[in-house]
Amino acid sequence: MDEHDFEEDFENADGAGGVTNVADRMAAEALIVDVDGFEGPLDLLLTMGRTQKVDLRKVSILELAKQYLAFVETAREMRIELAADYLVMAAWLAFLKSRLLLPPDPTDEGPSGEELAAHLAFQLERLQAMREAAAKLMARDRLGQNFFARGLPEDVTRLRRVRYIATLLDLMQGYARIRTRDEFRPYAMDREAVFSLEQALERMRGLIGFAGTWTEISAYLPEGFTTDPKRRRSATASTFAAALELVREGRIDLRQSETFAPIELRRRD
Amino acid sequence: MPEDTEDEHESLFAAPPMAEQERMCEAILFATAEPVTVREIESRMPHGSDAAEALAHLRRRYEGRGVHLVRVGDAWAMRTAPDLGFLMQRETVETRKLSRAAIETLAIIAYHQPVTRAEIEEIRGVSVSRGTVDQLLELEWIRFGRRKMTPGRPVTFVVTQGFLDHFGLESPRDLPGLKELRAAGLLENRPPPDQMPSLGEGEDDAREDGTDAKGQDELFGE
Amino acid sequence: MPEDTEDEHESLFAAPPMAEQERMCEAILFATAEPVTVREIESRMPHGSDAAEALAHLRRRYEGRGVHLVRVGDAWAMRTAPDLGFLMQRETVETRKLSRAAIETLAIIAYHQPVTRAEIEEIRGVSVSRGTVDQLLELEWIRFGRRKMTPGRPVTFVVTQGFLDHFGLESPRDLPGLKELRAAGLLENRPPPDQMPSLGEGEDDAREDGTDAKGQDELFGE
Numbered sequence: 135m136d137e138h139d140f141e142e143d144f145e146n147a148d149g150a151g152g153v154t155n156v157a158d159r160m161a162a163e164a165l166i167v168d169v170d171g172f173e174g175p176l177d178l179l180l181t182m183g184r185t186q187k188v189d190l191r192k193v194s195i196l197e198l199a200k201q202y203l204a205f206v207e208t209a210r211e212m213r214i215e216l217a218a219d220y221l222v223m224a225a226w227l228a229f230l231k232s233r234l235l236l237p238p239d240p241t242d243e244g245p246s247g248e249e250l251a252a253h254l255a256f257q258l259e260r261l262q263a264m265r266e267a268a269a270k271l272m273a274r275d276r277l278g279q280n281f282f283a284r285g286l287p288e289d290v291t292r293l294r295r296v297r298y299i300a301t302l303l304d305l306m307q308g309y310a311r312i313r314t315r316d317e318f319r320p321y322a323m324d325r326e327a328v329f330s331l332e333q334a335l336e337r338m339r340g341l342i343g344f345a346g347t348w349t350e351i352s353a354y355l356p357e358g359f360t361t362d363p364k365r366r367r368s369a370t371a372s373t374f375a376a377a378l379e380l381v382r383e384g385r386i387d388l389r390q391s392e393t394f395a396p397i398e399l400r401r402r403d
Numbered sequence: 404m405p406e407d408t409e410d411e412h413e414s415l416f417a418a419p420p421m422a423e424q425e426r427m428c429e430a431i432l433f434a435t436a437e438p439v440t441v442r443e444i445e446s447r448m449p450h451g452s453d454a455a456e457a458l459a460h461l462r463r464r465y466e467g468r469g470v471h472l473v474r475v476g477d478a479w480a481m482r483t484a485p486d487l488g489f490l491m492q493r494e495t496v497e498t499r500k501l502s503r504a505a506i507e508t509l510a511i512i513a514y515h516q517p518v519t520r521a522e523i524e525e526i527r528g529v530s531v532s533r534g535t536v537d538q539l540l541e542l543e544w545i546r547f548g549r550r551k552m553t554p555g556r557p558v559t560f561v562v563t564q565g566f567l568d569h570f571g572l573e574s575p576r577d578l579p580g581l582k583e584l585r586a587a588g589l590l591e592n593r594p595p596p597d598q599m600p601s602l603g604e605g606e607d608d609a610r611e612d613g614t615d616a617k618g619q620d621e622l623f624g625e
Numbered sequence: 626m627p628e629d630t631e632d633e634h635e636s637l638f639a640a641p642p643m644a645e646q647e648r649m650c651e652a653i654l655f656a657t658a659e660p661v662t663v664r665e666i667e668s669r670m671p672h673g674s675d676a677a678e679a680l681a682h683l684r685r686r687y688e689g690r691g692v693h694l695v696r697v698g699d700a701w702a703m704r705t706a707p708d709l710g711f712l713m714q715r716e717t718v719e720t721r722k723l724s725r726a727a728i729e730t731l732a733i734i735a736y737h738q739p740v741t742r743a744e745i746e747e748i749r750g751v752s753v754s755r756g757t758v759d760q761l762l763e764l765e766w767i768r769f770g771r772r773k774m775t776p777g778r779p780v781t782f783v784v785t786q787g788f789l790d791h792f793g794l795e796s797p798r799d800l801p802g803l804k805e806l807r808a809a810g811l812l813e814n815r816p817p818p819d820q821m822p823s824l825g826e827g828e829d830d831a832r833e834d835g836t837d838a839k840g841q842d843e844l845f846g847e
Binding site: 173174175176177219244245249250253256257259260261263264265266267268270271272274275276277278279280281282283284285287288290 | 655656657658659693702703704705706707710713723725726728729731732733735736747748749750751790791792793794800801802806809811815817818
């Protein structure tokens with residue numbers, strides 16, 4: 135057993151006091167055996183604090199830190215694996231201990247050892263308070279145990295009724311929708327003689343797959359746009375523009391042997 | 404402390420006072436999921452209790468209240484007073500928006516009344532389903548008006564007082580006219596393409612009685 | 626004839642007499658095992674009824690009886706008097722024993738609500754397992770509250786009406802020792818100074834993702 139070393143270490147670090155009587159020593163041992171029973175380092179600290187048998191507000195955080203570090207040290211010697219949480223707390227408490235013991239460094243910006251200790255004390259007190267509150271809560275008279283609800287509830291029948299709603303605005307909008315429809319003169323009529331670039335492109339895209347040999351561009355004019363001069367003009371212009379677009383896309387080649395000669399196109403492979 | 408109470412009574416070798424017994428019966432009857440027999444109640448009460456008497460007191464106490472003590476075979480139970488049964492119904496009202504078809508139909512009736520079904524269809528450009536008209540009739544927002552003096556003497560629809568109440572109008576003349584609709588930004592000159600008229604649908608119907616839908620809107624002199 | 630009663634009152638354009646309203650509240654509350662809100666009660670009573678006043682009368686009437694009228698948040702319920710619990714042993718519901726972690730977590734949520742998982746972990750010094758929270762959610766003692774307006778918008782937990790009902794609390798303000806804890810500053814959310822290890826700080830709060838809690842703590846307007 136390392137009990138002896140543990141005690142010695144403790145007293146060395148501590149100077150005076152520490153774990154002196156048998157009961158406290160037993161308690162310290164029990165802590166180690168029970169490490170699985172603790173809900174984290176804060177819980178362990180709280181239990182240790184309770185053995186100081188003083189108001190949590192007056193608990194000596196320095197004392198607690200030493201006790202905790204001794205515990206971790208002993209656990210390590212006993213090859214008890216401690217969860218990371220416990221080790222993080224140990225490292226922090228070691229830091230806190232040094233802060234509390236050494237004179238404050240005026241160049242240091244962080245919170246003072248006292249501030250850190252005060253917060254830890256607050257956390258412990260708060261956890262303790264929550265535990266007591268939980269116990270009080272669970273000790274209350276409870277539904278289904280001390281008092282009871284109606285054992286024979288009666289059914290409440292549900293009647294569902296649908297209410298339709300409409301506002302005056304809905305009505306006006308509905309009517310406006312209809313009237314607007316009447317006033318609206320379809321546009322397509324004005325554009326009968328127009329063959330748009332979009333239309334030409336769409337038509338060309340479908341057709342160029344078949345242009346393996348040089349073909350005159352006029353062959354691509356859509357039906358119904360070849361006789362009427364107005365329509366033919368529109369279709370020629372848009373088809374030519376569409377052909378240029380396809381050249382730009384690298385889909386076809388265009389050629390014209392001489393000025394005013396027919397323009398020919400061929401699929402680019 | 405439940406046990407204490409019990410122990411106290413038991414240790415006194417005396418039944419609790421009748422008022423206390425009454426309370427006990429009350430609690431047992433309230434919390435038990437089934438009607439309870441006198442014997443069963445008594446077996447749960449402290450020694451020496453007289454459940455039958457306590458129940459008689461309790462029954463009187465609940466006379467005329469919202470809850471009664473009733474006998475079910477040889478058992479007892481608490482039941483809500485029969486005259487309050489209507490409270491055990493919960494009416495849930497669901498509000499739903501009126502469909503677009505119904506709104507449009509209603510609007511046409513409101514703006515053009517009295518108007519026949521064929522006229523409504525001509526204005527809407529689509530046929531009006533029977534369900535739509537029935538719904539509006541059911542809501543009591545429209546009713547049948549005079550028959551029209553045209554061939555076939557078709558019935559007409561007009562809006563009701565209920566309609567005016569719902570929409571907060573004093574008379575159909577209070578409906579905003581086209582100019583006001585336009586001023587409110589509700590009438591645009593060019594609707595988005597998805598509102599393009601689907602001309603032709605249901606038109607067959609509309610022409611049957613040859614009524615011209617135009618010229619009815621004295622309301623909307625533009 | 627239930628409807629007659631109602632119609633009669635309605636046709637008189639007056640609410641039923643207070644004694645009658647009291648009976649109605651009594652019947653509604655007796656009929657249900659769950660607490661019923663004042664609004665719900667009133668919606669089932671005839672027009673013009675004042676459920677709140679009727680409930681106040683009713684509560685006095687049941688003082689000292691075997692059954693009490695208790696307030697649970699903004700709802701009311703009939704419950705047997707706690708001192709008669711011993712009569713009801715056979716009605717007792719065997720509840721699964723809660724773990725220490727679950728009990729502590731519940732208490733922290735009740736006293737600190739709305740509280741995030743990270744805050745619970747900060748207070749307990751260990752991470753809160755999913756199972757613990759799930760168990761409390763399943764019991765319907767806690768539910769998700771509004772998201773906190775801090776980075777990551779973590780969800781919060783609050784206690785429910787079911788919690789209040791189970792522990793016989795009128796409101797979360799009636800939690801035992803609440804005032805003292807607040808006075809002692811133990812309910813403050815004091816952020817740890819720099820360099821403090823964040824104990825038990827588990828994974829991010831995003832675990833409870835997706836639950837956007839709506840219009841929560843009406844119960845806890847403080």
